[in-house]
Amino acid sequence: MNDQKDGKGEEEEMPVDPALKATRYHGVIKERLYVLEQIAVKINDEKKWFVEIRNLEQAFAKELPEHFRNEEELLFPILESRGIPEHKALVARLRTEHAGLLAQMEGITQLLCEHMFPLQPEAAARINEELHRFSQALCQHAETEDEQLFTAVQSLNAGAGR
Numbered sequence: 026m027n028d029q030k031d032g033k034g035e036e037e038e039m040p041v042d043p044a045l046k047a048t049r050y051h052g053v054i055k056e057r058l059y060v061l062e063q064i065a066v067k068i069n070d071e072k073k074w075f076v077e078i079r080n081l082e083q084a085f086a087k088e089l090p091e092h093f094r095n096e097e098e099l100l101f102p103i104l105e106s107r108g109i110p111e112h113k114a115l116v117a118r119l120r121t122e123h124a125g126l127l128a129q130m131e132g133i134t135q136l137l138c139e140h141m142f143p144l145q146p147e148a149a150a151r152i153n154e155e156l157h158r159f160s161q162a163l164c165q166h167a168e169t170e171d172e173q174l175f176t177a178v179q180s181l182n183a184g185a186g187r
């Protein structure tokens with residue numbers, strides 16, 4: 026099969042870093058956080074909401090570490106290797122946020138494991154608050170990456186293609 030086209034070989038294909046696939050994942054994260062926020066306040070209304078929140082938390086606990094690892098191993102080094110101070114500062118901030126978010130998530134997992142439905146009011150209030158804090162922090166983190174991290178990587182890739 027000959028699918029070579031005139032002039033096509035002269036232009037270098039824009040490299041797409043595999044870690045950029047993570048951008049699509051932020052849509053999933055944001056959707057899941059929205060659902061989490063909607064049902065977190067109902068945690069003690071019906072058992073199905075308590076179970077739903079546990080399921081959502083388990084989904085985050087399963088997928089978030091790998092998501093962060095992909096960014097830390099594939100994406101962040103691209104920016105760090107260029108030695109641009111603003112990029113280094115951004116990556117340092119994001120790495121710190123990853124550690125904080127994982128710790129927050131582990132705390133919530135533990136809280137949910139320690140309690141059964143129906144919850145005592147204090148426990149329900151505490152879980153609610155922790156879920157809200159986690160949701161806000163993760164949403165903010167994803168927005169920072171969407172707005173700053175991926176833009177920076179894409180501009181480096183575009184510069185490299187010139």
Ligand SMILES: [Fe+2]
Binds near residue numbers: 096119123166170
């Ligand atoms: Fe991240």
Ligand SMILES: [Fe+2]
Binds near residue numbers: 096170
């Ligand atoms: Fe991310």
